[in-house]
Amino acid sequence: MSPVTSPYAIRIVGDPVLRQKTPEMTDIDGKMHDLVQGMFEAMYAAPGIGLAAPQVGVKERFFVYDLGDDRGGQQVLINPVITGSDGEWTYEEGCLSVPGQYFEITRPKEIEVTGRDLDDNEVSFEADELLARLVQHELDHLDGVLLLDHLDDDQAKAAKKHVRELQMRKANEAADLEALRSPSLRTEAPKKRFFGLGAK
Numbered sequence: 001m002s003p004v005t006s007p008y009a010i011r012i013v014g015d016p017v018l019r020q021k022t023p024e025m026t027d028i029d030g031k032m033h034d035l036v037q038g039m040f041e042a043m044y045a046a047p048g049i050g051l052a053a054p055q056v057g058v059k060e061r062f063f064v065y066d067l068g069d070d071r072g073g074q075q076v077l078i079n080p081v082i083t084g085s086d087g088e089w090t091y092e093e094g095c096l097s098v099p100g101q102y103f104e105i106t107r108p109k110e111i112e113v114t115g116r117d118l119d120d121n122e123v124s125f126e127a128d129e130l131l132a133r134l135v136q137h138e139l140d141h142l143d144g145v146l147l148l149d150h151l152d153d154d155q156a157k158a159a160k161k162h163v164r165e166l167q168m169r170k171a172n173e174a175a176d177l178e179a180l181r182s183p184s185l186r187t188e189a190p191k192k193r194f195f196g197l198g199a200k
Contacts (some may be wrong), residue, residue, distance in 0.1 A: 008056035052141035063138035084112035
């Protein structure tokens with residue numbers, strides 16, 4: 001059986017959509033189900049445990065997440081609001097829009113959250129540690145805030161450089177694959193190459 005692929009590509013740091021604050025959603029209907037399913041597929045393929053709509057280029061105020069069947073399985077939170085917080089917890093945090101990078105970041109350990117589910121029902125819950133961090137991280141995305149904004153200048157520059165190198169390496173790999181597939185390119189040296197991570 002071939003793996004399930006998502007029609008949604010995860011946007012990487014540098015994409016303007018990641019810096020735009022999303023407006024509150026007022027129209028929650030059945031049309032969202034296909035979008036949500038596609039986001040879950042993109043999240044699992046990455047792989048990750050949470051994904052906000054702006055990360056797939058959708059300017060809507062919601063995110064999806066899945067911490068496993070023992071933690072409720074697939075969840076969707078629309079128009080999330082943090083109404084209270086307590087304590088601090090430092091944890092190594094990564095982001096699908098800043099691939100391959102992890103940093104120790106301190107956030108509130110416990111939070112109180114309200115929002116709406118996919119059936120437009122009001123929900124409220126308390127979260128701590130990993131779930132609390134996930135909600136705060138994804139809510140950052142809905143406000144146009146990235147993981148890099150929680151770092152000092154040197155860390156942020158290093159992370160951006162790593163992402164650029166990763167993107168160039170993928171571009172090299174894609175160009176090599178295209179050359180192998182196209183007979184007209186097999187006998188010609190590429191006129192332009194991108195050199196990045198691992199290049200000598």
